[in-house]
Amino acid sequence: MVKYVLRRLLTAIPTLFVVVTMSFFLMRLAPGGPFNQEKGLMPVIKANLERVYHLDEPLWKQYLYYLNNLAHGDLGPSYVLPDFTVAELFRVGLPVSMQLGFSALLLALTLGTFLGVIGALRQNKAADYAVITLATAGSTIPTFVIAPLIQIYFGLTLKWLPIAGWNNGAFLHQVGPVLTLSLPYVAIFARLMRGSMIEALRSNHIRTAKAMGLSDWSIIVRHAMRGALLPVVSFAGPAAAGLLTGSVVVETIFQLPGVGRYFIDAAINRDYTLVMGTVVLIAVFTILFNLIVDIIYGFIDPRVRYE
């Protein structure tokens, strides 16, 4: 098991290298640079800025600089937010995104699987239709519609929640963003769980369990759910990577200091180092959570063995 994890972590290095290399050169294909703006800079000043950030040197040299810095754990300075390094921006933003993302993931997993099981047990009955309706709505209504609706209803009408802002992570300030973030995932988890649960309930070992006179509770929780969780777990990996690294829509509408906005802002601003930083961040999270998912597999499904 330890050997397996180590081997997976080692193979992650070439993957990361390919991701970094491709993004570095692809990013430079976009016209313009960090210092093009409505009020054009004087050529002398632009040249000074480019010299300070080594942008005047040949691209391959810049690439080697970047790789070298990255190997030393240095993500570089942000061009557009010069008071901060990329690492500092992540240090401030990542805990915010992760806190929200983790709560949203937890909510989505529990509520989603619960609803999925209910749907499967009451297949083609009112409760099932309610679950399907919610699942369809949750995955089709975009977050940029849900977020303002939450703001208007819970903030302006009922006055239960603040409209926006982080306020150093105060509980009420997290409710709206977590609800918005989790809703689409609740829907997906519920759908996945419902489907695999229906299948599991029809399988032979469940029939055997029923014939042996086991209690309903034991059949559902110990035997059916365990197998039915597999698709949910495999989707939870990428879902976690996505949720924990923030969402540009939710962070913009709820005005949160997370890292999700940097994905878009940095690209629009051609803030090269920040773009690279976010790419590395997402890649690392994705690799890590896929690994975690594979490990969890082993615990749930006895057929999976690590060699």
Add this chain to the structure above:
Amino acid sequence: MKTWLWTALLTSAALAASLSLAAAEMVYNRGANGDPQSLDPHKTSTVEEANIIRDLFSGLVVHDAKADLMPGAAESWTISEDGKVYTFKLRKDGVWSDGSPVTAKDFVFSFRRVVDPATASEYAYIIEPIAGAKDITAGKAKPETMGVKAIDDLTLEITLNSSTPYFLELLTHQSAYGISEANVTKFGADWVKPGNMVSNGAFTLAEFTPNDKVRIVKNPKFYDAASVKLDVVNYLTAEDRSAAMKRFEAGELDSNNDFPTEQLTELKAKLGDQVRISPLLGTYYYIFKSQKEPWSNPKLRHAISKAIDRDYLAEKVWQNAMFPAYSMVPPGVAGYTTSTTDYAVAAQLDREDEAKKLFTELGISPEKPLKMELRFNTSDNHKNTAVAIQDMLKPFGFEVTLLNTDGKTHYSYLEQKGDFDVARAGWNADYKDPATFLDLGKTGAGNNYGEYSNKEYDDLLSAAASEADPAKRMALLSSAEAILMRDLPVMPLLYYSNHSIVSSKIKGFEDNVMDIHPSRFISKE
């Protein structure tokens, strides 16, 4: 026993009430439609940053609530007869927030820092009129050769290349603010961080969380601290304008410097006078590629200009959040008379008749259409404007194609003098002077994207630059603008406006053409 209990309760309640009264801070939650990129006055470029830095620092000369000049870190100054040497007397009670005195040496350090190529200040050109500045920025001379000198601790002498009548206006820009040399020496690049930064303005920096807020608190050591009413100002990033409106309604924001203009009617009905629209020194314009056929013909440019219904653009496309423009320099600069195109006051129908006549003379008609490519940077409003203009020109025989690219691509293309027919641009004044707009048409200027070149125009600008008499200078600039409007290499469409939303509880937030509202003059009921 009971009486004793009551007395105790009442006393403690009264005590608590008085304590909470004493502790009631005046907090101004100020929404900003963007995040500051940097709080280093010498490395900033955006309006959001300027607003915050203006509260943190006090330049030699500052703006009051109406954006008129008033003494800042300097209590007085004298200007030599030839207009080239400025001698500033710093105030004796001027101190940094750590208690150390603000000295002329700090300003010498700061001016040198701005022009030093190693600082790579985007706005180094603001203090370019100072002797030697240009060569230093270009790396041809050492920062020490700059024309700034500390005569003594409180006397600063600045020598300019030539008389620059708007030099005091330039000094109100954050690039010309002084920072503490000792502070920068102590912390290096980290001097801008909360806890490290010392400043000499009405407020000091307490917190800066990107994409969240900048919290500044009253500086008790500020020379005019007695008249500063606010204890705390929270600059809250509110990029999503609709969400900002909800925050305003819920009382989370006391003001916001933007609102969704498409909601103007509803907002006015709901919020009344709290919705504010006033003229700003900014122009929204289209550029013609001046040297390229057929756009090189001023007659064609004027015909197009006449065919465009600016009232429609202002009212329908921009919901009255912009004003129709017929001059490059917006109205509102004291002492300056704008030169407009000669059809500025004509009725749109008459203009269109004239346009039709001109197009016929030029051989353009729906049967013999002219192709025109219109470039603009991504924004719903820019797109709507371009689409409206496309429609307006169609009946005259124009086949307008729209080319939309993101901001960085758009401006890098224009800067590299890429080929185009017509392109969108905008300009907001950094300082209250017509020259900032008129320089856009100067031969070889970096922002002269259409590559317009007219010697007569350049000569008038040069003559104005060396004219010491302010009235004569303004007259020269006005004649220059008349030439620009005669040739029309740039076609002004709209003037920008300030559109902000300000709670009726906020006092001292005065509308002005620079959209400048220093927090030191603001209070909250």
